[in-house]
Amino acid sequence: MRHLIPAALVLALLGGTALAGQAPGPASAPDVPVGPRDRFYTSDQFSNTVSVIDPAANTLLGVIRLGDTTPANLSPLYRGQLLVHGMGFSPDRKTLLAVSIGSNSVSFIDTATNTVRHTTYVGRSPHEAFFTPGGREVWVSVRGEDYVAILDAATGKETGRITVPNGPGMTIFSPDGRYGYVCSSFSPETVAIEVKSRQIVGRIKQESPFCPDIAATPDGRQVWFTLKDVGRVQVFEAAPPFKALKTIETGPITNHVNIARTRAGQFAYVTVGGLNQVKVFRTDDFSQVATIPTGALPHGLWPSGDGSRVYVGLENADAVAVIDTGTNAVTATIPIGQGPQGVAYLPEAVPEGAGAPNLQPLGAAGQSSRLTLDGPDGKPATQVTLFDQGVLQTLQAAVTGLMPKSPYLLALSADPKGAGPVEPLAAFMTNPAGAAIVNAVGPIRQVTQNPSAAARRILVIVEGKPGETGATVQVQAVQ
Template sequence: MRIRGAVFFLIGAMAAAQAGDRVYTADQISNTVSVIDPVSNRLLGSIRLGASVPAALSPLYNGELLVHGLGFSPDHKTLAVVSIGSNSVTLIDTETNSVKGKVYVGRSPHEAFFRPDGRELWVAVRGENYVSVIDPAARKEVRRIETANGPGMVLFRPDGKYAFVPSSFTPEMDVIDTETYQVIARVKQASPFSPNLAVDQDEVWLTLKDSGQTQVVSAKPPFETRWVLQTGPITNHVALVANGQGRFAYVTVGGSDRVLAYRREPGSKPELIATIRTGDLPHGIWGSATGDRVYVGLENGDAVQAIDTRTNRVAATIPVGQLPQALVYVANATASDAGNARLEPPGVAREALHVRMTAAPGTSTLASASVSINSLGLIDSLQIAASGLAPGQSYRLVLVGGPQPQNLVGFTAGTGGTAIAQTLGPLKRAVAGSDKESALRLEVRSGDGDEVVLRQTGAEVGSR
């Protein structure tokens, strides 16, 4: 499904959202937080936290860099925004969209969330080996809890008794007793790279991006693994949803542009009930307050899609900032018109070029890739997400059609045959061209030769 920026609806699908509810995305390249009204499924605007590259590379730069993670307080009045590149957590007032304060933590934090009682904000410092515990009122770190190397996220069981911390570098999920701040269990992950998890009173679902799996663990001692599901390449985020039809889990699978819906019955293996086609590279996901929808961020589509959980069909598509990562749905985030204050239009974020790549003729591979080229002003940011490659093999993204092929970025496929790589340059105009004759093309070639593995099969400017 190619995203053209239009918003479309299924009749009656959006009825349960309430005035004051908000959907937020963390936009990694534009360094913004996009704000969506789920009643109208309309982008209200962006909270700008930083500048784009190359301004963000200045030694005098003091804005946020690589806006990536999101969490919110139990009263739904504070949004915590994690920026990987600036090692910071920005606290935003959801009523006014204003910055209340900023806390600096260790190297490359990834995600953060408040305890259910609201007393503390816990930050997974993925570039190191601990969770940073923040006093949100004093806006300072008060303790560190050592974990396995590379903690990817932290979420709490709803009663607040335990915190669950998977790792992005080590095959271990740690369980922390929130009263003693001690790790009381170390659960073996099926593979090392977990970026995300979802928790309810009974289960923990953690995604395994490297192996394309989702692991289901009991949320109660002894925290045994119940199931390991084969979900697919670039398994990104997961959301647990409960509504009148039962209990469900929704998993974003970036390598196949799909969301998988599972029915969850006590004591039974999760049942796959729907495979939902989305736009390019679905990433963040969160359920609405009533469980009638899930919202999905499209990392290479620069958009959010709403899925009606009654029909498991895409019901709306909303443009957002550049390369959205984490996404949260916050009910009753604002109670007045001030909830639309201080929001900026998306600007050049509306001008992304989206490219589809498929296996070259004559190859036996089932590989494919999506490419997003976002304008940063004078230069562009390019991201390729590929799946179906040979694990451990090296590849090159090459610009062809000119006097000489030009290597753009090299990368190596991981254990699941997937890879995500980025580069910068004046690329959008070169790939789009003024006409078919002038446009250059993208190819993925083998790293040590000229074998063409993937070829560009289409390109669209997503002017929104």
């Protein structure tokens, strides 16, 4: 007499490593309900930490400290990681990857102990890394150069390179493991690579040269990628001839895309940083079904193991927003480290126990303040966060509402209306959507919030370049 054993039980008995039926795994894999063994991770760029969240309770358990804050990390003898940014994970959920773009490194983190097993140093400014579906290799997009570095997953040693268009932004794989897709942050071309041969077998035109993120649908049919500079998402077929399917206008500072499967269908969730929103699209007819307000500058996002939730890192809010995919509403907000970028949701990452060994408290990394710059119409146009780094702060401005491809200056002014001479902080050029992400470091909170009116300065944005400034176009709002 034959006995039929459910696929989920077979995987459990064999210790299988198949991912859930959510991205980046195949739709055929069983979903994993949210539970206390799950973990959600964020890579926190300004505190150089990895925040660890228990999704069952929606609470921060602590952080994995990979490096120090500024100015300690400016020492020539500094040995920690700098600008913790990208993230990936293994199919068996036992290893988390954290990519640090400032120290050119990939940290392999044990999810059971929250400790770094080993660190691999690669080429200039790696951006994202991900395991192949078989779990034997890690592909690292070395964005500051023109290749994907191949690492042995067991040892972390580099075993090969694949030359791709200049500035590879991210690599993701088809659920069956046949293809790797690499979009570019410096060149208007995405490539499809046959994993077995490591040969480029398809080229897809990007409508702009700045793609930071890419996702493959669990049904194996589509690949979605974002274009941050023009505020769009593109979709193409996941198999040869890799035909372009759709371009969708999403909004300024379009950051990441990911896929969630629910009872209602398969959906693409897209973070739009300049609008502080997540937009939701069906993957069958590309219709938009929801717009979800989230908080300041949504960046990375990942679905839970059953697709019931999507977790979103809020880059300028030092928080994670939890979206219920049934209602497409934010149901919780969780404080984390500074400036979350890449994220990862790992179902059943913790084999046993509380899963919180070696975690540290958030500490000073939980401190920040926020300002707003208004446009000529008096409406908010630019959101600014000051991330405390001790005496100094790292400033990050999510600038919108300016002329496209034009030079501007973020500066300090002694005049409450931004008139007269200014003190430059950072020069920048807007992207084709009239937006930009602008950074500066200094005692800016002490200056902009000085109790002495004579010593106080306000943040402004003026046209032009240092020494060649024009009109003031945005002024710090009165708090």
